[in-house]
Amino acid sequence: MPRNAFSHVETWVFDLDDTLYRPEVRLFDQIEARMNAWVMESLGLDLPRATRLRRHYWELYGTTLAGLMAEHGTEPDAYLAAVHDIDLSAVAPDPDLAAAVAALPGRKIVFTNGSRAHARNVTAALGLGGVFDALYGFEDAGYTPKPREEAFARVFATDGLAPARAAMFEDAARNLAVPHGLGMRTVLVGTAVEPAAHVHHVTDDLVGFLARLS
Known part of the structure; x- marks a missing residue:
């Protein structure tokens, strides 16, 4: 994976569930x-x-x-x-992930189809409470879900990010189609069942992937 594929990125957008922590957390x-x-x-x-x-x-x-x-x-x-009133005891702090995200140049945000409160609770449990510049939930997208284009448009407009200078990390390939169309660099976190033209990169090791970018 060439580091220069991300050299233009100024904003790093992360999904939350099954992206910032492994699905095995369940x-x-x-x-x-x-x-x-x-x-x-x-x-x-x-x-x-x-x-x-x-x-x-x-x-x-x-x-x-x-x-x-x-x-x-x-x-x-x-x-x-x-x-989202759930038990988070299975979520352990991930200092390696915190360091890898913090080392990325530019702005770091979370955009989830869950609630903003859920994003705040999970990132706090992961030890990422001070790492992200903003957390956006379903309510910030006008109660419109990813993968719909309107959801991305609302959140990206609120944040002021330029898609052509941003990257998106997601565990659901269908949620990367619109970001790809907007010119974002797209990363599928997990295992790809089959190749998709709108997915630039696939990784099952988010920390290792990010470490190679900083």
Whole structure:
């Protein structure tokens, strides 16, 4: 991976869940369980039907919440607070990641489809509380989820970043299509199932990848 591929980057944009920590931490299992519970209670469904509907909305709308808002008028802030009320004891401070992110030249931000509070809680648990210049959540995107272009447009406009001088790190390949189209350098964190033209780089070692850039 040539370091000069990132020599123009002034803003580093990171997804949160399963990007800044490994999927083995399994925080999203807790979030999914709380999503299912919300759907079951609010719509009167049993667990199998709630699970199917949650996945359907994720595929169709980008997030379960976006589907619930569109189809059922769900109030987003109460939902976000409920589904992100999780146990973070499995998240350990990662000083190597903190050092690698801090060493990057320029501005560092988080942009997640979760809530801003969730981003704050998880980055704090990782020992990254003072590393990022800004944390952006679903509410900052106008309750519009990645991968929709409007979500990126809102957050990037708020932050004032120039996409042509930015890089995006994500664990979901579909969320890199719009950043690629905007001229960003794109990095898939995890294992690529198949090559995608909108993914410039793939890594399953975020710390090692970042260390080679600074």
